[in-house]
Amino acid sequence: MGVPYNHREIELKWRNEWEKNPVNVDDGKKQKYYCLDMFPYPSGNGLHVGHWRGYVISDVWSRYKLLNGHYIIHPMGWDAFGLPAENYAIKMGVHPAKSTAENVSNIKKQINEIAALYDWDMEVNTTDPDFYKWTQWIFVKMFKQGLAYEKQMPINWCPSCKTGLANEEVVDGKCERCGEEVTKKNLKQWMLKITEYADRLLDDLDKLDWPEKVKKMQTDWIGKSYGAEVDFKVNGREETITVYTTRPDTLYGATFMVLAPEHTMALSLATDDKKAEVEKYIYDASMKSNVDRLQDKEKTGVFTGSYAVNPLNGALVPIWLSDYVLADYGTGAIMCVPAHDDRDFEFATKFNIPIIQVIAKDGVAIENMTQAYTEAVGTMINSGEWNGMESSYLKKEGPAMIENMGIGKKTTNYKLRDWVFSRQRYWGEPIPIIHCEHCGCVPVPEDQLPLLLPEVESYQPTGTGESPLADIEEWVNTTCPVCGAPAKRETNTMPQWAGSSWYFLRYVDSHNKEELVNKEKAHNLLPVDMYIGGVEHAVLHLLYSRFYTKFLYDIGVVDFEEPFVKLFNQGMITGKNGIKMSKSKGNVVSPDDLVRDYGCDSLRMYELFVGPPELDSEWDDRGIEGVYRFLSRFWNLVLDNVDKNTEPTQEMIRLRHKMIHDITYRLENFSLNTVVSGFMEFNNKMIEMNKAGGIDKETLETAIILLAPFTPHLSEELWRTLGHQTSVFQNVWPVYDEKMMEETEKEVAVQINGKTKMVIKVAADISKEEAVKAGKEALGDKLTGELVKEIYVPGRIINIVAKQ
RNA sequence: GCGGAUGUGGCGGAACUGGCAGACGCGCUAGACUUAGGAUCUAGUGGGAGACCGUGCAGGUUCAAUUCCUGUCAUCCGCACCA
Numbered sequence: 082m083g084v085p086y087n088h089r090e091i092e093l094k095w096r097n098e099w100e101k102n103p104v105n106v107d108d109g110k111k112q113k114y115y116c117l118d119m120f121p122y123p124s125g126n127g128l129h130v131g132h133w134r135g136y137v138i139s140d141v142w143s144r145y146k147l148l149n150g151h152y153i154i155h156p157m158g159w160d161a162f163g164l165p166a167e168n169y170a171i172k173m174g175v176h177p178a179k180s181t182a183e184n185v186s187n188i189k190k191q192i193n194e195i196a197a198l199y200d201w202d203m204e205v206n207t208t209d210p211d212f213y214k215w216t217q218w219i220f221v222k223m224f225k226q227g228l229a230y231e232k233q234m235p236i237n238w239c240p241s242c243k244t245g246l247a248n249e250e251v252v253d254g255k256c257e258r259c260g261e262e263v264t265k266k267n268l269k270q271w272m273l274k275i276t277e278y279a280d281r282l283l284d285d286l287d288k289l290d291w292p293e294k295v296k297k298m299q300t301d302w303i304g305k306s307y308g309a310e311v312d313f314k315v316n317g318r319e320e321t322i323t324v325y326t327t328r329p330d331t332l333y334g335a336t337f338m339v340l341a342p343e344h345t346m347a348l349s350l351a352t353d354d355k356k357a358e359v360e361k362y363i364y365d366a367s368m369k370s371n372v373d374r375l376q377d378k379e380k381t382g383v384f385t386g387s388y389a390v391n392p393l394n395g396a397l398v399p400i401w402l403s404d405y406v407l408a409d410y411g412t413g414a415i416m417c418v419p420a421h422d423d424r425d426f427e428f429a430t431k432f433n434i435p436i437i438q439v440i441a442k443d444g445v446a447i448e449n450m451t452q453a454y455t456e457a458v459g460t461m462i463n464s465g466e467w468n469g470m471e472s473s474y475l476k477k478e479g480p481a482m483i484e485n486m487g488i489g490k491k492t493t494n495y496k497l498r499d500w501v502f503s504r505q506r507y508w509g510e511p512i513p514i515i516h517c518e519h520c521g522c523v524p525v526p527e528d529q530l531p532l533l534l535p536e537v538e539s540y541q542p543t544g545t546g547e548s549p550l551a552d553i554e555e556w557v558n559t560t561c562p563v564c565g566a567p568a569k570r571e572t573n574t575m576p577q578w579a580g581s582s583w584y585f586l587r588y589v590d591s592h593n594k595e596e597l598v599n600k601e602k603a604h605n606l607l608p609v610d611m612y613i614g615g616v617e618h619a620v621l622h623l624l625y626s627r628f629y630t631k632f633l634y635d636i637g638v639v640d641f642e643e644p645f646v647k648l649f650n651q652g653m654i655t656g657k658n659g660i661k662m663s664k665s666k667g668n669v670v671s672p673d674d675l676v677r678d679y680g681c682d683s684l685r686m687y688e689l690f691v692g693p694p695e696l697d698s699e700w701d702d703r704g705i706e707g708v709y710r711f712l713s714r715f716w717n718l719v720l721d722n723v724d725k726n727t728e729p730t731q732e733m734i735r736l737r738h739k740m741i742h743d744i745t746y747r748l749e750n751f752s753l754n755t756v757v758s759g760f761m762e763f764n765n766k767m768i769e770m771n772k773a774g775g776i777d778k779e780t781l782e783t784a785i786i787l788l789a790p791f792t793p794h795l796s797e798e799l800w801r802t803l804g805h806q807t808s809v810f811q812n813v814w815p816v817y818d819e820k821m822m823e824e825t826e827k828e829v830a831v832q833i834n835g836k837t838k839m840v841i842k843v844a845a846d847i848s849k850e851e852a853v854k855a856g857k858e859a860l861g862d863k864l865t866g867e868l869v870k871e872i873y874v875p876g877r878i879i880n881i882v883a884k885q
Numbered sequence: 886g887c888g889g890a891u892g893u894g895g896c897g898g899a900a901c902u903g904g905c906a907g908a909c910g911c912g913c914u915a916g917a918c919u920u921a922g923g924a925u926c927u928a929g930u931g932g933g934a935g936a937c938c939g940u941g942c943a944g945g946u947u948c949a950a951u952u953c954c955u956g957u958c959a960u961c962c963g964c965a966c967c968a
Contacts, residue, residue: 253965294889294963301888301964308968326968339968380966405966415968423886424966496967619963659961690910692897696890697961704897707910710925746901755899758909765909830905835949836937837905872948878904882948 086716088680091798096196098797104810105198107152113606114151116143117585117645119614119622120205122160122577123184125169128191129662130670130688130700131654137688138651138753139613140197144790145748147198148814154606156203156588157192159185162213163577164242164258167508171541177508181208194672196681196793203588207580208508212587214531215597216579217513219629221524222636224514228274229502231522236501238266243542244505245270247576248498249302249621257621268546271512271573273500275628279303281642282497282627291648292695298619304496309480310412311489313338313389315350316397322346322389325411325494328421329479330457330472333464334439335416336429338389338400339382342366343408350400352386359383359402366404380405380428392488394465403428411494419453426453439464440472500625502576507540507549509574517561517568526562534574548572581622582629585609585644603639612645615653623648649751652697654688659699670700682792683709689753689791711761712795715788718764718771719781719799727775734821736766737780741817744787760788778803786812827876831856834882838863841879849873856881 107113118139121132143155161181169184170177185206192199205212223229237246241261245268250257275282283303286296308327315322324338340347342363351359362383382403389398398416405424406415419429420438429436438446440459447454457476461467467475475482480491503512513525513532525532535556540549550572551557561568583597589606590598598607608630623645630644655661656668663669675684687705692698729737740763747756763784767776782803789796789809800809827845829852830837841859843852853871856879857864870882 297889298963304967306967324968328968403966405968407967410967417968422968424968427966494967616962690897699897701897701911704911711910713925754897755909758899761909828905832905832949835904835947840905870948872904874904874949878949880904880948 086713086795088682088794089677092196092681092794095794095797099808102808104808105147105153105155105200111150111152113154114143114146114611115154115589115606115609116146116611117155117588117609117613118157119612119618120158120160120581120584121188122163122165123181123188124165125173125180125184126664126669127187128672129654130672130675130684131662133195133672133684134654134688134694135613135615135651136192136195136197137685138649138694139611140195141685141689141753141790142611142613143198144793144810145814147810148786148789148812150813153198154203154589155198155200156205157197157199157201158203158205158584158588159207160577160581160584161185161206161208162509162575162580164244164504164506164508165577167506167540168242168259170508177540178208191673194676194681195685203591205584205587205591207510207584210531210533211594212584212591213510213580215587216510216575216583217525217530217532218527218597219583219633220510220575220579221513221527221530223273223632224522224524226632226636228277228632230272230274231269232272233267233269235265235267236270237263238268238546239263240544242506243544245501245503245546247501247578249500249624250576266546270501271503271514271571273502273628275500275625276495276497278628278631279305279495279497281631282624285627285631285643288643289648290646292616292650295616295619295623295648295650299624302497302620302624304494306494307480308492308494309483309489310492311392311416311483313392313398313416315400316388316390318387320346322400322414323412323489324414324416325492326416328418328457328476329483330461330467330475331418331421331439332391332393332416332479332483333461333467334418334420334437335391335396335398336419336435336437337398337417337425339403339406339415339417339428340385340400341406341408341413342402342404344402344413347385347402350385350387355384355386359385362402369404380424380431382428382432384432392486399434401428401432409498410496420450421453421455423453423455426450437463500628502579503573504576505546505548506542506574507534507537509576510534510579511550512571512573512575514571515559515561515568516571517564517566519566520561520563520568522571523561523563523568529562532570548574550574578622578625582625583633585612585626586630586633586639597633597638600640607639608641608643609645611647611649613649613651616650619650649695651694652692654691654698654700657699657701659697662700670702675702675705679705679709680794682795683712686712686757686791690757692754694751694753708757711764712792714768715760715764715784716795716799718768718776719785719802721771722775722778722781723802725775727777729777729779730770733770733777733780735824736763736770737783738817738819738821739763740780740787741783741815742819742822745814745817748790757791760784760791783815785809786815829856829876830878831859832878832880833860833864835880845876852879853881855879 116139118136143153147153166181167177170180173180220229237251239246239256239261241259242256251263254263256263283305306327308325309329310323310325312321312323347363382401385400387400389400391398417425419425419436436450439461441462442454442459457472459472461470483489484491511532511534515523517523535553537553543549557570559568559570586598590602593599626644631642633639634642660666672684683705687708690708743759744756747759770776785796785799796809825845826842828840829843831839831841839859843855852873866883869884872880
């Protein structure tokens, strides 16, 4: 024993064999299982050990399902349009099409080292015209349904990437990609009406077997709230100002009103003596960047000189302007109740505005409030005919009451905004729209798709808000498909998310020239059963994909409303001290050397062994030695038993069943790190048993099959070495028998007052009386004092409670 | 500020519905085999001489707490004036 196994030879051998005779075949009878990885964008940096992790997890899961009798759909493709690919191309000074193709071929080579079950016949690439034809087709369908529309508005603009961004792409006021501070730019943009799906996107989260964290992030992003719009008359004028509130119960406590500086009435409300001050405030607010506005902790504001009339009690409330009110949420105006809202309290305190408490906390009014009481719990006071009512009741019923009184209406609001869908960049799908002077926006006829992205000399972003495509006159100038008059093409391109929002549907029918996906195939092979990837897409890709799928369901392309039944987010692999692996930090660990030195199987297993798959883990190369030693020991154990015909002992049979049980249980619970440690434990026990003569074949074969999803090459080699002519993956996952796992004798801890004194062996089926008696005997003199209580937990603990 | 996750030896981590804390692995120590060993094998490895003490910290419930409850600290992540 003790010779390290030759991983290079056997891995090459079985890789070739599997290519000739695939182990995963659709015989039309097996149930499908679709296990999907989030497809990568083909970066020039190649893969590091962190990328491997997700792919290993998904492949282990796929092979486990394969051994459970499923036909596995396990595809891979390339998210190759978009900013990262384009920025890389610009940096390297090559055309993105060229660099993308090179990167794809390099990464594909690296991915093949994982030896995953990928079906390359399904491969898709979002930059392939046969693929983006359908990305464009979906857009045309959305346009025809009124879900894609053009709008002139100030949007998020990244000055470094020189393009507009969706709200989802702005993180802390900065560009999600490059970290540059995002500014506003007034541009005519294509928008997708994702808001029309807000309720379905929210409600259907309940159906999903997803991490609660991701569901919550999407729930918060959609940000649904219930409340009322209340109309306040402007004192002495005809107009009314409508405010939105979720706290109608506090209406009597409104002592002022605040409008966003961008509100259409902001300037007109200013009385003559306030005009200059108001104008200045509005101007200053318009000059502030997003980040400035976020960072200003101190509230600012200006009084317009006008008053509004509280519709309930006729009280006059001063109207202020302040940038803490957002123009694009609700009505851009709020009623302010300083006694029951933190922000209003801060503002009122600063500007000496009266504070009227309307909810009695614990039944009493608070003297000299030092902070707002924001809970809707308590009895109403200072509230006219509402006095004595419950705040929580009014919060809920208030909107309907307000509507009945004719002073407003109940309403629902969302934080979710429509999706800014155009990018002023070259490397994306051209938006298939033609602008005609007579007919307006006309979609490119479906039979003329794909609208090819033209070849171009200069693809660098212009920064003017125009796409580089705008310079290609022969492409821009076209004729209107409806009236035939000269017309111009839309020159913006789609965001990177366009292709990734539906690519998983295309895999199952990637060569179809006639349809996005064949109906029957879609019905039989979709949706995705298990989706594995990082958590960074919680509200971007995953929300967009759900939206696209719901749309495609609505137009009859697919017959399900949710794309991903189950989602698993794997943790990140970081370098030392939890620092993210990156080329600039110089802490990137490449899998290539590790595969060369220890083999694919060892690395696969070590990727799982580093820690719980859902948590981040620090990478430490040294640990892989341990996995390699374990595999070598198992290898030698099997070889040592090839010619022996050991009869199974009770002990071996028990170990076999327990091994099947433990490995299966941990695998089902996705506790993949403990699956690996479990294998090591069982292997150590088998090595001990082997010293007494040998191990029976059935136990060894069982271990080989259980290991197969993790170490496919090693398992295949050992399986054949034991004389089998067919692949190890032709087996079915072993089953255990609960009864066969039971031990006749158990080691039990003997405690006094919960403190372990010793361990004794007792029969597994011993009675409480006998166990306690055995325990007392074993303790002997150690047991003193008055006996109070005796506890026996079968097979675990004998605890004698004694008072000293 | 709000919400969530995490906190266990020198290190990564284990402990099922409360039941022998530290499995498994790395590292380390000693030994064996060796011309040699960064190979392999064997033994040991939380602290303490000891009764005992030990799962971020302080309490509580219990015969028994890493696990349940209350409070608190630290780190990481998400949201961030959404009325």
